[in-house]
Amino acid sequence: VRLVESGGGLVQTGTSLRLSCTVSGDTFPFYDIGWFRQAPGKERDLVAAISRNPELQFYSDSVKGRCIISRDNAANTVSLQINSLKSEDTAVYYCAARSPALPLSEPQYYDYRGKGTQVTVSS
Helix, strand or coil: EEEEECCCCEEEECEEEEEEEECCCHHHHHHHHEEEEECCCCCCEEEEEECCCCCEEEEECCCCCCCEEEEEEECCCEEEEEECCHHCCCCCEEEEECCCCCCCCCCCCCCCCCCCCEEECCC
């Protein structure tokens, strides 16, 4: 399974950004997909996740109300839109895949991960 993120860049506070994750392989529809982020000097945190049932979603408190995760199983892609960007959203964003095993809020057992895309929010 290979995951490739895109859509990062340098943006201003208050604007929106849409990240995409393209996943290879025929098993994509069966995976949970999570978006993680890691800021310099900080741990990697789970930001949002979506089940193979796209109606089941998780958002961390840091992005809840500002973020929308969605998936297109026909195109093997998962998107993460973040609105009202803040400087604290600056991080490397990674998407990851796992076979469903735990509640979406649990960050464990993501066996496959992309290389990440940098998001820098500047005022």
